[in-house]
Structure formats: structure tokens, C-alpha cells
Amino acid sequence: MIKKIFTILITVVVFLVISAFILNTALPNALSGVTNAIENGIKAGTGIEIDFNGDGVGKTTATGAKQDKVVTDGAGVGGFEGFTGG
Secondary structure, rough: OOHHHHHHHHHHHHHHHHHHHHHHOOOOOHHHHHHHHHHHHHHHHHHHOOOOOOOOOOOOHHHHHHHHOOOHHHHHHOOOOOOOOO
16 A cells, blocks of 8 residues: 555656656746746745745845835935026
């Protein structure tokens, strides 16, 4: 019984590795798209930022990190300072 379970598990793992290799060779953008969709799903569902393939999609971007910054200087808008008219 145990031998049968391990045989099935090993067969499934080998099939997945071979399938991933073929998919990566034939359609490299499809594999990265699927990986990015998984990363975004994990982030949306749990809030955990994971980046499996290292392309930065699953991480907070620089603009996302700046959203938490408290603005104390009017966000860089000078308004009418130095306005001389005319």
C-alpha cells in the first residue's frame, strides 16, 4: 500500500517537472504569466508578498511603498510662493 502511494507521488512529481520543462521551452511567457497570476493571487488573498520567479511582480513596487508616506510639505506643490504676477 505504501509502495503504491510513493509510486504515484513520484510519477506525479516527474510528470510535473517534465511538463514545466516543456512548457518553459515552448511557451516561456506563458509560464511566467501563470507564475505572476499565482503571485498576485497569493498577495490578494493573504497579503503576503511572494516573488517566485524574481521579476518583481509579487513585491511592492516603489510607487506602492511611497503610498504609506505621510506628506508634510504639501506634496511638493509650491502654490503661489514667489508668484510675482503679470
